[in-house]
Amino acid sequence: MLKLATRNIGLENSHTLAVARANGAYSRLEKALAMAPEAIVEDVIKSNLRGLGGAGFPAGRKWSFLPKDSPKPRYLVVNGDEGEPGTVKDKYIMIHDPHLLIEGIIITCYAIRSHKAFIYIRGEYDLPIERMERAIAEAKDAGILGERVMGRDFALDIVVHRGAGAYICGEETSLLESLEGKRGWPRLKPPFPAVEGYQRCPTVVNNVETLSYVPFVIEMGGQAFADLGCERNGGLRMYSISGRVNKPGIYELPMGTPLRQIIYDYAGGITDGRRLKAVIPGGSSCPILTADEIDVPMDFDSLAKIGSMLGSAGIIVFDETVSLPEALLVLTRFYAHESCGQCTPCREGTAWMAKIIQRIIDGLGRPGDADNLIRVARNVLGNTICPLGDAAAMPVMSWVTKFRPEFEEWIRRGRPVSESPVPVTRIGERLERAAV
Amino acid sequence: MPKLTIDDRTIEVPAGTTVIQAAEKLGIYIPRYCYHPGLSIAGSCRMCLVEVEKAPKLQIACYTFVTDGMVVRTTTEKVTIARQAILEFLLANHPLDCPVCDQAGECKLQEFYMQFGQYDSTLLENKLKKHKAMPIGPHIMLDSERCILCSRCVRFVDEVTKTHELGIFNRGDHSELLPVKGVTVDNAYSGCLADVCPVGALTDRDFRFKVRVWYLDKTESVCHGCARGCNIEIHSNRRRTHHNDGRLIARLKPRFNGEVNHHWMCDTGRYSYKSIESDDRLVQPLVRLTGKGQEKSDWTLALAQIDEQVTHQVGRSGVAAAAVIATPALSNEELWAARGLFLQGMKIEKIAHRCTPDPNGVEDSLLRKTDTFPNSFGANLIIGQPHTADPTVDTILEAAAAGKIKTMFVIGGGLLERYSTDLLREKLRNVETLIAIQTHRSVLTEMATVALPMTSFAEMDGSICNFEGRVQRYNQAMPPVGQSRPLLDTLADLANRWELKTAPRQPENCFAELAQNAGYFAGLSYETLGDGGVNPSRRSATAATT
Ligand SMILES: Cc1cc2nc3c(=O)[nH]c(=O)nc-3n(C[C@H](O)[C@H](O)[C@H](O)COP(=O)(O)O)c2cc1C
Ligand code: SF4
Ligand code: SF4
Ligand code: SF4
Ligand code: FES
Numbered sequence: 001m002l003k004l005a006t007r008n009i010g011l012e013n014s015h016t017l018a019v020a021r022a023n024g025a026y027s028r029l030e031k032a033l034a035m036a037p038e039a040i041v042e043d044v045i046k047s048n049l050r051g052l053g054g055a056g057f058p059a060g061r062k063w064s065f066l067p068k069d070s071p072k073p074r075y076l077v078v079n080g081d082e083g084e085p086g087t088v089k090d091k092y093i094m095i096h097d098p099h100l101l102i103e104g105i106i107i108t109c110y111a112i113r114s115h116k117a118f119i120y121i122r123g124e125y126d127l128p129i130e131r132m133e134r135a136i137a138e139a140k141d142a143g144i145l146g147e148r149v150m151g152r153d154f155a156l157d158i159v160v161h162r163g164a165g166a167y168i169c170g171e172e173t174s175l176l177e178s179l180e181g182k183r184g185w186p187r188l189k190p191p192f193p194a195v196e197g198y199q200r201c202p203t204v205v206n207n208v209e210t211l212s213y214v215p216f217v218i219e220m221g222g223q224a225f226a227d228l229g230c231e232r233n234g235g236l237r238m239y240s241i242s243g244r245v246n247k248p249g250i251y252e253l254p255m256g257t258p259l260r261q262i263i264y265d266y267a268g269g270i271t272d273g274r275r276l277k278a279v280i281p282g283g284s285s286c287p288i289l290t291a292d293e294i295d296v297p298m299d300f301d302s303l304a305k306i307g308s309m310l311g312s313a314g315i316i317v318f319d320e321t322v323s324l325p326e327a328l329l330v331l332t333r334f335y336a337h338e339s340c341g342q343c344t345p346c347r348e349g350t351a352w353m354a355k356i357i358q359r360i361i362d363g364l365g366r367p368g369d370a371d372n373l374i375r376v377a378r379n380v381l382g383n384t385i386c387p388l389g390d391a392a393a394m395p396v397m398s399w400v401t402k403f404r405p406e407f408e409e410w411i412r413r414g415r416p417v418s419e420s421p422v423p424v425t426r427i428g429e430r431l432e433r434a435a436v
Numbered sequence: 437m438p439k440l441t442i443d444d445r446t447i448e449v450p451a452g453t454t455v456i457q458a459a460e461k462l463g464i465y466i467p468r469y470c471y472h473p474g475l476s477i478a479g480s481c482r483m484c485l486v487e488v489e490k491a492p493k494l495q496i497a498c499y500t501f502v503t504d505g506m507v508v509r510t511t512t513e514k515v516t517i518a519r520q521a522i523l524e525f526l527l528a529n530h531p532l533d534c535p536v537c538d539q540a541g542e543c544k545l546q547e548f549y550m551q552f553g554q555y556d557s558t559l560l561e562n563k564l565k566k567h568k569a570m571p572i573g574p575h576i577m578l579d580s581e582r583c584i585l586c587s588r589c590v591r592f593v594d595e596v597t598k599t600h601e602l603g604i605f606n607r608g609d610h611s612e613l614l615p616v617k618g619v620t621v622d623n624a625y626s627g628c629l630a631d632v633c634p635v636g637a638l639t640d641r642d643f644r645f646k647v648r649v650w651y652l653d654k655t656e657s658v659c660h661g662c663a664r665g666c667n668i669e670i671h672s673n674r675r676r677t678h679h680n681d682g683r684l685i686a687r688l689k690p691r692f693n694g695e696v697n698h699h700w701m702c703d704t705g706r707y708s709y710k711s712i713e714s715d716d717r718l719v720q721p722l723v724r725l726t727g728k729g730q731e732k733s734d735w736t737l738a739l740a741q742i743d744e745q746v747t748h749q750v751g752r753s754g755v756a757a758a759a760v761i762a763t764p765a766l767s768n769e770e771l772w773a774a775r776g777l778f779l780q781g782m783k784i785e786k787i788a789h790r791c792t793p794d795p796n797g798v799e800d801s802l803l804r805k806t807d808t809f810p811n812s813f814g815a816n817l818i819i820g821q822p823h824t825a826d827p828t829v830d831t832i833l834e835a836a837a838a839g840k841i842k843t844m845f846v847i848g849g850g851l852l853e854r855y856s857t858d859l860l861r862e863k864l865r866n867v868e869t870l871i872a873i874q875t876h877r878s879v880l881t882e883m884a885t886v887a888l889p890m891t892s893f894a895e896m897d898g899s900i901c902n903f904e905g906r907v908q909r910y911n912q913a914m915p916p917v918g919q920s921r922p923l924l925d926t927l928a929d930l931a932n933r934w935e936l937k938t939a940p941r942q943p944e945n946c947f948a949e950l951a952q953n954a955g956y957f958a959g960l961s962y963e964t965l966g967d968g969g970v971n972p973s974r975r976s977a978t979a980a981t982t
């Protein structure tokens with residue numbers, strides 16, 4: 001099985017410079033520094049490397065949007081906020097192979113002619129922060145970072161910025177506000193960060209995983225990388241799979257690997273031989289799939305075609321015993337708690353949906369609640385400043401639509417169709433306590 | 437210039453115009469909460485969503501810039517549903533305090549619900565509790581349950597006053613507009629917060645529970661607090677006289693004038709109206725008869741007394757021993773009439789308006805001017821006579837103290853802010869015939885041989901020139917207080933008695949005469965001044981509303 005970003009994970013002390021270097025780190029950087037920056041951008045465009053933070057925007061194309069004639073400095077901002085429920089990939093890279101990320105950052109900065117990069121890391125990620133900081137120090141000492149990168153006439157500084165615990169700060173413009181020391185409220189777009197980002201200067205924002213694949217694009221060439229994946233979705237990516245599977249974890253597989261294969265062949269199938277009920281394919285914001293829909297190839301375009309999203313590839317598996325209304329309560333509370341509150345539909349809509357579902361769970365459902373949930377979600381959808389509103393609305397719409405009988409049953413009878421062996425509501429309570 | 441179509445009507449507007457502005461030019465009003473033309477764009481309330489052809493989602497009109505060939509629709513079903521949805525969201529946690537909310541009647545939640553809402557409520561959930569009736573500064577009360585988090589107020593203190601007292605704290609529907617911890621909202625323009633707030637979250641403590649807004653009458657006027665001359669509305673309560681503590685003027689509100697004050701006015705100006713109906717107004721003529729103390733009198737007697745006493749005194753001590761102080765608190769018309777009577781009619785050459793500056797005058801980069809007289813510019817034009825020794829109030833007071841002034845008229849307010857009572861008493865001691873024509877009681881009326889009550893700017897039409905020379909009209913908002921009379925009438929009566937030429941009693945006609953005689957005002961009339969005034973020194977007659 002081909003491994004790229006996870007290649008060194010598992011090696012003893014893989015996070016140290018010595019081990020990383022012995023296993024290929026910075027050799028791609030050498031190669032890149034011998035190339036013209038524009039040639040790197042071209043190669044990354046050819047590689048079909050997509051943004052792996054969630055939106056799937058082609059990385060090379062994003063870089064090419066930087067204004068050519070701006071006298072302002074340019075920045076690279078690395079998104080390591082990793083807040084999407086079900087997604088745990090970035091932290092593995094940062095913990096086990098920080099030098100891979102640094103190499104990707106340096107190549108990218110060289111390609112976009114940036115001399116300063118920030119890594120914005122989720123506040124709770126103590127170890128990733130520690131490892132990244134140590135790796136940056138090591139790289140500086142070794143002359144890999146600093147005034148003269150690898151002895152060349154290219155200066156680069158990388159700064160680690162610790163987030164303060166808000167999911168919304170993973171949204172790129174909110175992240176930039178937070179990085180500037182302001183409240184993490186998403187900005188109106190346009191202008192996009194490529195034109196006006198950090199300190200209103202041209203900025204590329206990329207996910208940790210996205211940048212960790214850049215060295216491999218250089219190593220193997222854009223076309224070869226593209227060929228690893230499927231049409232318009234180049235290379236591999238890291239699928240986080242959790243929930244009721246026998247072997248939850250992170251699997252690095254080609255873009256377009258069928259979901260069924262990931263669940264049954266790699267993750268060992270459903271726990272205790274139970275029946276599959278539903279799957280969230282790409283992190284909690286992505287519309288849910290029924291057991292009949294898992295033959296879909298896991299790439300951005302195939303999932304979009306069936307009305308869902310690949311997102312951050314955080315797969316969450318529900319078996320037949322999971323009470324979906326209770327699980328949805330956890331999600332809606334999460335979004336209500338994490339809505340930044342800036343725009344009306346998301347601020348009020350997320351909280352309202354959570355309240356309705358809570359009422360249903362409490363046995364106080366009313367006829368019409370299911371329709372109303374869908375209506376409220378639809379009124380949020382597409383009407384907000386940033387995609388968090390959509391992220392909160394889509395699960396509600398898809399869950400209630402696809403599993404309507406189960407919701408109606410709760411509304412009518414106020415108790416679960418089947419006993420839920422996992423006390424999902426307790427997770428919800430924990431969330432709420434955290435909110436106080 | 438891009439040409440776009442909104443609701444099947446086409447308009448050409450400059451590049452950089454937003455859809456909400458372009459629509460306004462066509463007379464199409466797109467509802468909005470966070471958008472305020474005087475503040476940066478927040479784009480957060482989402483009330484202004486409209487359909488733009490080729491865009492997959494609805495777009496916010498306040499942040500959509502026009503492009504050539506753009507087709508916008510503001511009345512489609514999609515838009516209607518979105519507007520209802522936003523209102524439903526905004527009202528989900530709204531307390532509906534309308535019966536006890538000062539904003540009721542001018543609340544954008546009420547208005548837009550009636551215009552664009554009217555849905556059947558499906559809300560069964562409990563509403564959130566937040567802070568209520570929280571005084572956050574000397575003038576502003578916050579009710580954060582009523583707040584719709586449009587951030588207008590935050591942008592106002594960040595961008596306009598740059599005092600940064602407010603912020604939105606917490607997240608999600610727990611978000612709450614609050615003052616920064618330990619900070620009082622006491623900037624010099626804090627009253628504007630009640631104006632920018634589209635709902636009843638920020639209300640004016642001064643106006644709180646005084647009178648329902650739908651009983652108020654609005655009169656266009658100009659603030660007399662300083663030389664800026666902010667355009668204002670006087671809101672008067674003529675229909676519920678038992679409300680508003682029995683006073684007629686309920687509040688002043690800024691009126692937009694892009695050349696003068698934009699959307700704002702200062703707190704000093706805003707609350708200055710209180711002196712108009714204060715207890716120390718002079719409400720009746722006062723007369724001091726020889727050998728007797730000062731007594732309350734009536735107009736006939738008082739005018740007869742002035743006639744007699746002034747004629748007698750001037751006859752005895754000569755016109756050189758007579759002086760007039762006509763302060764820049766007076767309108768152009770009043771100054772013109774005073775000039776006609778005293779300088780041209782009675783040939784009194786010592787006529788002054790220039791005083792020492794008001795020690796309390798403050799200037800900032802927004803509006804306030806150190807000169808707290810509203811019409812120094814006009815007074816300089818009309819009274820400032822180069823052919824005399826150009827007396828000032830100070831030189832006249834000195835001459836009076838030296839016993840060289842026996843007859844004196846003191847007309848108009850503002851002296852007490854600049855000279856102490858003791859000083860005035862001292863300087864005026866030797867004046868034998870002192871005629872005070874004043875709005876308020878003071879040492880001047882107390883020492884006066886005859887004191888006559890005159891109307892304030894709220895009780896009379898008139899015009900003033902602001903510090904830049906902009907000529908601006910104001911209108912009568914209420915009947916004269918007590919027995920006070922317009923100065924134009926008083927001066928005309930005196931002129932008649934002395935068989936001198938009178939200036940027109942009607943301010944409009946008086947202004948017309950001024951315009952014919954004083955070059956600066958040439959060609960102007962009340963009509964051409966319009967609502968927003970004209971600045972002849974710039975030779976551009978710009979209407980305030982453009
Ligand atoms: C609510 C919200 C949360 C997000 N959280 C993250 C995150 O934690 N990490 C991330 O990389 N991208 C996140 N994104 C996506 C970013 O906005 C942005 O698209 C991404 O960082 C771009 O990098 P990429 O092109 O390499 O994926 C989030 C987006 C939204 C709307
Ligand atoms: S959609 Fe939600 S998270 Fe995004 S700006 Fe609006 S309120 Fe904030
Ligand atoms: S207090 Fe008023 S102006 Fe301020 S955010 Fe709330 S509704 Fe808007
Ligand atoms: S700045 Fe001057 S004119 Fe304007 S409101 Fe204040 S006092 Fe009145
Ligand atoms: S007025 Fe446009 S979003 Fe508020």
